[in-house]
Amino acid sequence: MTTKRFTTPFREFITRDDSGRYHVRLGPQTFSTNYQFTDIRLEKESGGEPVRADLLESKPWILKNLQQEVNFQRKKEKAIMFSQDCFQRPRYSANQRVAYNNAKSNKGL
Numbered sequence: 876m877t878t879k880r881f882t883t884p885f886r887e888f889i890t891r892d893d894s895g896r897y898h899v900r901l902g903p904q905t906f907s908t909n910y911q912f913t914d915i916r917l918e919k920e921s922g923g924e925p926v927r928a929d930l931l932e933s934k935p936w937i938l939k940n941l942q943q944e945v946n947f948q949r950k951k952e953k954a955i956m957f958s959q960d961c962f963q964r965p966r967y968s969a970n971q972r973v974a975y976n977n978a979k980s981n982k983g984l
Contacts, residue, residue: 885901885902885940886899886900886901886940886943886944887899887900888900888944888947888948889905891948892907895909895910896908896909897909897910897944897945897948898918899940899941899944899945901937901940901941904917905917905918906918906926906937906941907923908941908945910945910949912938912941912942912945915931915938915941
């Protein structure tokens with residue numbers, strides 16, 4: 876018996892659309908969800924239809940894989956956002972630190 880080697884990954888992030896929904900492919904199916912996982916949809920050519928609760932209960936790996944992929948993508952988005960110049964502050968010099976501490980101690984005088 877030979878095992879078949881698949882070249883495509885089982886779980887793959889597709890895109891994040893303008894409304895903030897994450898589209899993830901799990902095997903042959905494409906799911907979309909918001910970042911809170913309150914609205915999970917199964918995407919088809921005719922549009923998205925909500926996933927039934929009994930499907931998520933019978934196949935817990937769907938929600939687990941969705942959460943892992945969306946959380947990984949959000950982590951990447953945050954890293955890109957926080958690496959921008961507006962989040963980078965120069966450190967205070969020693970003189971600025973001394974002046975700040977002196978001003979704090981002189982408040983009661």
